[in-house]
Amino acid sequence: MNPSEETQSREQLTLLWREAEPSIQAFVFAAVRSFADAEDVVQQVALTIARRFDEYDPGRPFLGWALWLAKSRIADHYRKKGRERLVFSDSVLEQLAHVFEHQKPERSERQVALERCIEKLPQKSRHTLDLRYAEGLSIAEIAKRVQSTEGSMRVILSRLRDVLAGCIEQQLRKEAQG
Amino acid sequence: MNPEDRELLDRLLDGDLPEPEEASLVERLEKDPEAMAWFAQRALLHTGLHTSLRRRSLQHSALVDLRHHSTVQSKLAWIRLGVGMAAASVFAAGLLWLNTAYAGVRVEILASRDCPQAEFREGMIRRLKTLELAQGNLHLRLPSGVSLEISSPATLNLLDPMHVRLLNGRVTADVGDRGKGFVMETPQARLVDRGTRFGVDASDPLRTDVIVLQGKVEVYDSSQKDPKTTPTVLKAGNAVSVVQRRVSRIVSISGTGGANEWSARTPNASDTLVSEVRDNLTGDFPSLYNHYRIVPKGLQERTLAYADRADEWHSLPPELVGADLIRTFNVDSFNWWLKVSLTLQRPCTVYVFAYEKNPVPEWLSAEFENTGQTIALDVFDQPASVAKPRTWQFCVWKKEVSKPGELVLGHPYADPPADRKSFRPSRMYGIAVRANSR
Numbered sequence: 001m002n003p004s005e006e007t008q009s010r011e012q013l014t015l016l017w018r019e020a021e022p023s024i025q026a027f028v029f030a031a032v033r034s035f036a037d038a039e040d041v042v043q044q045v046a047l048t049i050a051r052r053f054d055e056y057d058p059g060r061p062f063l064g065w066a067l068w069l070a071k072s073r074i075a076d077h078y079r080k081k082g083r084e085r086l087v088f089s090d091s092v093l094e095q096l097a098h099v100f101e102h103q104k105p106e107r108s109e110r111q112v113a114l115e116r117c118i119e120k121l122p123q124k125s126r127h128t129l130d131l132r133y134a135e136g137l138s139i140a141e142i143a144k145r146v147q148s149t150e151g152s153m154r155v156i157l158s159r160l161r162d163v164l165a166g167c168i169e170q171q172l173r174k175e176a177q178g
Numbered sequence: 179m180n181p182e183d184r185e186l187l188d189r190l191l192d193g194d195l196p197e198p199e200e201a202s203l204v205e206r207l208e209k210d211p212e213a214m215a216w217f218a219q220r221a222l223l224h225t226g227l228h229t230s231l232r233r234r235s236l237q238h239s240a241l242v243d244l245r246h247h248s249t250v251q252s253k254l255a256w257i258r259l260g261v262g263m264a265a266a267s268v269f270a271a272g273l274l275w276l277n278t279a280y281a282g283v284r285v286e287i288l289a290s291r292d293c294p295q296a297e298f299r300e301g302m303i304r305r306l307k308t309l310e311l312a313q314g315n316l317h318l319r320l321p322s323g324v325s326l327e328i329s330s331p332a333t334l335n336l337l338d339p340m341h342v343r344l345l346n347g348r349v350t351a352d353v354g355d356r357g358k359g360f361v362m363e364t365p366q367a368r369l370v371d372r373g374t375r376f377g378v379d380a381s382d383p384l385r386t387d388v389i390v391l392q393g394k395v396e397v398y399d400s401s402q403k404d405p406k407t408t409p410t411v412l413k414a415g416n417a418v419s420v421v422q423r424r425v426s427r428i429v430s431i432s433g434t435g436g437a438n439e440w441s442a443r444t445p446n447a448s449d450t451l452v453s454e455v456r457d458n459l460t461g462d463f464p465s466l467y468n469h470y471r472i473v474p475k476g477l478q479e480r481t482l483a484y485a486d487r488a489d490e491w492h493s494l495p496p497e498l499v500g501a502d503l504i505r506t507f508n509v510d511s512f513n514w515w516l517k518v519s520l521t522l523q524r525p526c527t528v529y530v531f532a533y534e535k536n537p538v539p540e541w542l543s544a545e546f547e548n549t550g551q552t553i554a555l556d557v558f559d560q561p562a563s564v565a566k567p568r569t570w571q572f573c574v575w576k577k578e579v580s581k582p583g584e585l586v587l588g589h590p591y592a593d594p595p596a597d598r599k600s601f602r603p604s605r606m607y608g609i610a611v612r613a614n615s616r
Binding site: 022023025026027029030033034035087088089091092095096099100103110111114115118129130132133134135138139154155157158161162164165168 | 184185188189190191192193194200204207208214215217218219220221222223224225226227228229230231232234235
């Protein structure tokens with residue numbers, strides 16, 4: 001590959017990855033519980049894609065190929081861990097990958113909408129989400145931190161996600177209407 | 179789908195379901211396309227929240243850091259903010275990380291010694307993903323300000339300016355203020371720096387040795403990637419080896435004073451007067467990680483006196499110049515039963531430097547002879563670069579040893595104090611060894 005072809009190939013990879021990355025991340029985060037482990041697996045997927053990009057057939061969907069590689073990295077992750085069981089069987093991972101592959105391609109708009117919706121949340125709700133997502137605390141740890149029960153925290157977090165999901169849909173509808 | 183099912187799927191994402199419930203939910207998920215679609219949508223939200231809130235948290239920390247700095251340091255803080263934001267966006271977008279990993283990390287070669295590889299000439303700037311050093315030594319700097327001294331043979335993956343994987347070889351990292359949070363991985367350990375200088379030896383894939391020269395380092399075994407896991411925190415003067423997830427103290431290190439010139443392996447008997455130093459502290463203090471450093475011919479004017487302090491020996495009696503130096507460490511809280519054992523390979527004279535204002539311990543006056551000479555110690559209570567030292571005198575005691583073997587030294591103080599409040603610690607004794615003239 002000459003330098004100009006290499007630059008072109010890198011630009012193509014960058015564009016494809018930018019579009020696919022939220023789905024890959026969501027796929028990995030659904031299958032790997034700890035945020036730190038999930039981040040590592042996403043990095044491994046990115047590295048594998050970069051290394052094997054010359055094997056990619058541009059006639060086929062990039063996301064499908066990337067999800068297929070991600071599935072192998074998830075399996076590698078559990079194999080390395082050894083003592084931990086794989087939460088999803090191969091066929092469940094296959095189905096989940098299929099769902100991500102066929103979702104509407106509006107992921108970056110969703111992330112922008114999510115940023116706006118987070119801004120609208122009351123301080124206390126933001127704090128609860130920070131404990132879960134920025135600090136990576138478990139439900140039990142959050143309950144202890146805010147002196148509440150695990151049951152209440154589950155309900156609160158579930159409702160907050162519902163509120164955010166509703167807000168995102170509303171934002172996307174507004175955008176679509178111009 | 180009813181609200182209960184949705185809550186269960188949220189709990190599945192949170193890793194909050196007991197195993198039997200989880201298995202049955204996953205089975206139902208497989209048979210219910212609507213639930214699977216909802217779960218995938220929720221996973222996108224879950225990931226989006228992690229990405230966004232983590233990035234915001236990192237940016238917030240960087241801003242708080244910035245506000246705490248004086249105007250003199252504001253430039254530095256801005257750089258830190260930039261690094262924090264860059265780190266946040268790398269985590270957030272993944273894309274930048276991919277670009278870095280794909281294109282490699284910009285590396286500036288500061289110095290090269292005994293290295294015939296043309297790509298590593300002094301002053302060169304290169305972009306590298308993997309660095310393989312077959313011969314010699316290399317000193318380089320990453321864009322994060324972290325500098326690495328590498329001794330061959332060594333192989334490193336440069337993952338990004340704040341993250342290096344040492345596959346084999348020996349490296350000393352000087353991280354400085356800008357590089358706080360720098361991560362070095364080896365086959366056995368993951369080291370997270372807290373603003374410091376530290377050395378890593380991963381020549382053996384089954385063992386990683388770590389020595390901290392300044393500041394603090396967090397040591398995780400290679401399987402601990404969760405940031406909530408409690409690490410082993412090492413400070414200046416500490417040395418450990420990590421073997422199969424077990425962190426253990428390295429008691430004795432040998433080598434010259436150079437950054438990468440150290441080894442925790444026992445040296446050849448023919449090369450050294452003192453092959454090993456041990457003490458009786460490990461069993462009683464499992465979290466004690468201090469080491470003794472044997473420095474052949476290391477006693478010179480203005481040489482570091484201790485493995486854990488910046489103090490320096492000077493005004494040496496002529497007969498001591500060029501003697502092998504043992505850098506000890508300061509053991510104030512537990513020193514009344516201390517026993518330090520030297521493994522001597524040849525007939526030699528062992529010198530002990532005891533603080534002149536302390537009463538002489540019984541073992542010292544009984545077994546050693548006071549030479550009447552003194553050696554001076556400049557005591558730096560603050561970093562040597564900013565502090566004016568106080569100078570203390572130490573009396574030089576000596577003992578001639580006619581046969582190879584073990585020599586046991588005792589504690590640095592004469593008697594236990596009446597209570598802790600009345601005790602004023604000074605400094606541990608120093609040790610030097612010279613071969614006997616034939």
